[in-house]
Amino acid sequence: xxxxxxxxxxxxxxxxATYPSLDDKRVLVTGGGGGIGQALVHEFxxxxxxxxxxxxxxxxxxxxxxMCAEDDVKHTPRFVECDLTDIESLRAALASIHAENGPTEVxxxxxxxxxxxxxxxxxxxxxxxxMAVNLRHYFFAIQSVAPAMLAANAGSIINIGSSxxxxxxxxxxxxxxxxxxxxxxxxxxxxxxxEHGVRVNTVMPGWVATDxxxxxxxxxxxxxxxxxxxxxxxxxxxxxxxxxxxxxAADDGAACTAQTFLxxxxxx
Numbered sequence: 001x002x003x004x005x006x007x008x009x010x011x012x013x014x015x016x017a018t019y020p021s022l023d024d025k026r027v028l029v030t031g032g033g034g035g036i037g038q039a040l041v042h043e044f045x046x047x048x049x050x051x052x053x054x055x056x057x058x059x060x061x062x063x064x065x066x067m068c069a070e071d072d073v074k075h076t077p078r079f080v081e082c083d084l085t086d087i088e089s090l091r092a093a094l095a096s097i098h099a100e101n102g103p104t105e106v107x108x109x110x111x112x113x114x115x116x117x118x119x120x121x122x123x124x125x126x127x128x129x130x131m132a133v134n135l136r137h138y139f140f141a142i143q144s145v146a147p148a149m150l151a152a153n154a155g156s157i158i159n160i161g162s163s164x165x166x167x168x169x170x171x172x173x174x175x176x177x178x179x180x181x182x183x184x185x186x187x188x189x190x191x192x193x194x195e196h197g198v199r200v201n202t203v204m205p206g207w208v209a210t211d212x213x214x215x216x217x218x219x220x221x222x223x224x225x226x227x228x229x230x231x232x233x234x235x236x237x238x239x240x241x242x243x244x245x246x247x248x249a250a251d252d253g254a255a256c257t258a259q260t261f262l263x264x265x266x267x268x
Contacts, residue, residue: 016043016243019250023048023074027249028097028104030084030141031111032077033060035210036160038067039238040108040245045073047246052097052104054082054090055111084111084137085129094144103148106249109138110160112179119173130174135181142189146198153197156249159186161204161260166268183260190258199257201248206264209235231266 027044031037032053038060044051045068055061061079068077078101082093098104112134117126138159149155162179164172183202190200207226209218227233241263247253248261262268 014240016239017246019047019246019252021251022246022249025049025105025249026101026103027051027106027108028094028141028145029053029108029110030137031055032064032079033057034063035212036205036208036238036241037110038064039242040110041077042067042071043239043242043246044106044249045075045077046071048074049106050075050101051077052080052101053077054080054084054093054097056081056083085132087137087140090137090140091144094141098145098148103152104145105149105152105155107141107145107155107157108160108245108249109141109158109182111137112160112162112175114162114164114172114175116172117174118170122174127174130172131178134175134178135185138182138185142185142200146189146193149198150193150196155193155198156253157189157193157198157200158245158248159200159202160245161186161202163204163206163262163264163268186260187258194257199248199253201253201256201258202260203241203244203248204260204262204264205241206230206236206262206267208238208241210238226267229267230264234265236263236265 027049029037029040032041033055034057041051041053041064058081065077080093080096082089084090142157159182161182165176165180186200186202193200244261244263248256
C-alpha cells in the first residue's frame with residue numbers, strides 16, 4: 001500500500017510541558033510495543049515516571065525500551081510479555097509489576113487492534129476475538145489495579161478509545177463496537193470510584209499517523225478525506241496525542257473525570 005504525503009507539522013519541535021507530579025509516579029500502560037502505546041511509554045518515561053508496560057510484541061517492546069534508553073530517562077521502563085486476551089496471564093503480569101514497582105497509580109488502558117473486516121464476513125468467533133482484543137482486558141486491568149488506588153484515595157485511569165465508531169464506515173464493525181464500549185466502562189467506573197478520589201477518563205484519537213497506520217491502512221484517498229474533514233490540515237502524531245494522557249495522569253487534571261477527550265485535529 002502506498003504511503004501518502006502530507007503537510008509537515010508546522011513550526012519547531014514541540015516544547016511540551018513537564019509535570020512535576022509525574023516524577024516517580026508508578027504508571028502502567030497496556031500495549032506499549034508500538035504506535036500510540038509506544039509513544040505513551042516514552043513520554044511518561046521522559047517525565048521521570050516509573051513506567052511498566054505489557055504487550056505480546058517483544059520486538060516492538062525492545063524498540064520502546066531502546067527509545068527510552070536513548071533519552072537517558074530517569075527510570076528504565078519495565079516490560080512484561082503478556083497476551084491480554086488471556087485474563088489470567090494479564091492478572092499474573094500485573095501482580096508481578098505491582099510486586100516489583102509497588103501499587104499502580106496511573107493505568108493507561110491502550111492495547112487494541114484495528115484489523116479491517118466487514119459485517120458480511122463476521123463470525124461469532126471473530127466477534128468474540130474483537131471484544132477480547134479491544135475491550136474486555138480494559139475492565140480486568142482496572143479490576144486488578146483499582147483496589148490499591150481506592151485504598152490510597154487517589155489514582156488516574158485513562159482508557160484509550162477511538163473515534164472509529166463515529167465514522168459510520170464498514171471498515172471494522174467489531175472494532176468500532178468494542179471501542180464504543182470503552183466510554184461505557186469509563187463513565188460507570190468514574191461514578192463508582194469518584195467518592196474515593198480515583199478519576200477515570202477516555203481519550204479518543206483520530207487517525208494518528210503511527211507506523212502501523214502508514215504501512216497498512218494509509219492511502220492517498222483516505223488521507224485526502226481525513227484532511228478535508230479535519231480543522232488542522234496535517235497529520236496528527238502519536239507524541240501529540242500522548243500529551244492529553246499526560247495531563248489527565250498528572251495533578252493538573254485533578255478535576256477531570258467521567259469525560260471523553262478527542263485528539264483528532266478537529267475532525268469530529
